[in-house]
Amino acid sequence: MTDPALPRGSAVPRETPLAARHRALGASFTDFGGWSMPVRYTSDLAEHHAVRTAAGLFDISHMAEFTVVGADAGAFLDHALAGRLSTLPVGKAKYSLLLAESGGIVDDLIVYRLGDEEFFVVANAGNRGPVSAALFERAEGFEVTVTDDTDAFALIAVQGPVARSVLGATHGLGEEERPLEELPYYAATRARFDGAPVLIARTGYTGEDGYELYVGNDRADDLWEALTAAGAPLGLVPAGLAARDTLRLEAGMPLYGHELSLDIVPAQAGLGRVVAVDKDDFVGKAALESVVATEAPVLVGLVSEGRRAGRAGYAVLGPDGEVVGEVTSGALSPTLGHPIALAFVAPALSAVGTELALDVRGTRIPATVSPLPFYRRTK
Incomplete structure (x- = not known):
C-alpha cells in the first residue's frame, strides 16, 4: 500500500489549480469541504438555466481521487464497498457506498474500472480523510495498492444538452480510446489534451447529460480555456456551487452531510438498490442484516x-x-x-x-x- 498524503490541518481553505482563473472571472467564493470554491460568477439562476438549456463549466477539483491497482483489486472493493465492483466491465463506472461497520454511510462514491486490475475511486472532498483511512485499513490482506491521487488531478465538468458538442469542438482534445458518440452514460475513456493524458467520464451531478474530465494540475488552466473557447458560441458559461446545488436537488441527488451521514443507512435514503446484499461479506453487511428500522x-x-x-x-x-x-x-x-x-x-x-x-x-x-x-x- 501507499501511505495517504493527506493535507495538514489548517484553517485556511485550499485552492484548486483554477483559482486564479475564477478570480479573473469575478467569481464569489465559499469554503466547501475545506476548499475555497466558486459559488457563482454572475447569477445563480442564469448559471442554472444555462446548464438546463446549453451547458455549464464547473471546477470540481476539490473531489478526492484514489487509484486501486492489483490482482485483488476487484475483490478488495467488493469487501470495502457496499456494491459489487468485481464484475464491473472495463471502461464502465458505478455509483457505490462506503459503509461503516455500523451500516451508516461514510461516503457515496463513483468507481471507474480502467483495467482488469485497475480502478479509480472518486469521493467527496470533505470525506477525503475518512475515505482514505477506510480504504487503506480495509486493503490489509489483499494483493492491492491503494494510492491517494487527490493532489495530482484537477477535475472539470461540462454539463448540459450541448456538452458533447463542446468537447467535440475543443482544440487539442482528442485521441479517445472510445469515441464520445459511442460512450454510454456511466462510462469513461482515456484521451489526450495537447498530448497530456485525460480521463473523460460521461457522469455528472446535475440531472443533465455531460462529462467530467480528469487532467493533471499543470494542464487544468489550458483545458478550461480551450473548453471555454469551444463552448462560448454554444451557450456554455462557467457555473458555481450554487447552481450545482439547485441542479442536483431538482435531479433528486443526495448530498453528503444533508441526505447522507453516518447516522443514515442506505435503505433510509432510498439507496438499498446500491447494496449488493447477496455478496458473501462486506464492511457493514452484518449491521444492515441486524438493523430493524x-x-x-x-x-x-x-x-x-x-x-x-x-x-x-x-x-x-x-x-x-x-x-x-x-x-x-x-x-x-x-x-x-x-x-x-x-x-x-x-x-x-x-x-x-x-x-x-x-x-x-x-x-x-x-x-x-x-x-x-x-x-x-x-x-
Missing part, C-alpha cells in the same frame, strides 16, 4: 406552491401540526418554478401524494410528497 425516517421529495421554500433543518409537520420529519435540502426550483425539498419523514407518511406541511419561519406551508426525481431530462 421499520420506524426509522425515510427520504422523500416534497413539493409546495408559492415562493417560500423549506430549507435544511426546517421541520416537516403532520396533519395535526406535529413534527414528523426534517428538511435536509430545499430551494425554489429554477426550472419548475415552485419550491421543492428533500426531507426525512416517518415511514407511515412517506407515500406519494401524502399531504404534509413545512414550518417556514413560523408559517405553515402545505407540502405534498412527490416522486423523485423532481426533474428528468427528456433526452
Whole structure:
C-alpha cells in the first residue's frame, strides 16, 4: 500500500489549480469541504438555466481521487464497498457506498474500472480523510495498492444538452480510446489534451447529460480555456456551487452531510438498490442484516406552491401540526418554478401524494410528497 498524503490541518481553505482563473472571472467564493470554491460568477439562476438549456463549466477539483491497482483489486472493493465492483466491465463506472461497520454511510462514491486490475475511486472532498483511512485499513490482506491521487488531478465538468458538442469542438482534445458518440452514460475513456493524458467520464451531478474530465494540475488552466473557447458560441458559461446545488436537488441527488451521514443507512435514503446484499461479506453487511428500522425516517421529495421554500433543518409537520420529519435540502426550483425539498419523514407518511406541511419561519406551508426525481431530462 501507499501511505495517504493527506493535507495538514489548517484553517485556511485550499485552492484548486483554477483559482486564479475564477478570480479573473469575478467569481464569489465559499469554503466547501475545506476548499475555497466558486459559488457563482454572475447569477445563480442564469448559471442554472444555462446548464438546463446549453451547458455549464464547473471546477470540481476539490473531489478526492484514489487509484486501486492489483490482482485483488476487484475483490478488495467488493469487501470495502457496499456494491459489487468485481464484475464491473472495463471502461464502465458505478455509483457505490462506503459503509461503516455500523451500516451508516461514510461516503457515496463513483468507481471507474480502467483495467482488469485497475480502478479509480472518486469521493467527496470533505470525506477525503475518512475515505482514505477506510480504504487503506480495509486493503490489509489483499494483493492491492491503494494510492491517494487527490493532489495530482484537477477535475472539470461540462454539463448540459450541448456538452458533447463542446468537447467535440475543443482544440487539442482528442485521441479517445472510445469515441464520445459511442460512450454510454456511466462510462469513461482515456484521451489526450495537447498530448497530456485525460480521463473523460460521461457522469455528472446535475440531472443533465455531460462529462467530467480528469487532467493533471499543470494542464487544468489550458483545458478550461480551450473548453471555454469551444463552448462560448454554444451557450456554455462557467457555473458555481450554487447552481450545482439547485441542479442536483431538482435531479433528486443526495448530498453528503444533508441526505447522507453516518447516522443514515442506505435503505433510509432510498439507496438499498446500491447494496449488493447477496455478496458473501462486506464492511457493514452484518449491521444492515441486524438493523430493524421499520420506524426509522425515510427520504422523500416534497413539493409546495408559492415562493417560500423549506430549507435544511426546517421541520416537516403532520396533519395535526406535529413534527414528523426534517428538511435536509430545499430551494425554489429554477426550472419548475415552485419550491421543492428533500426531507426525512416517518415511514407511515412517506407515500406519494401524502399531504404534509413545512414550518417556514413560523408559517405553515402545505407540502405534498412527490416522486423523485423532481426533474428528468427528456433526452
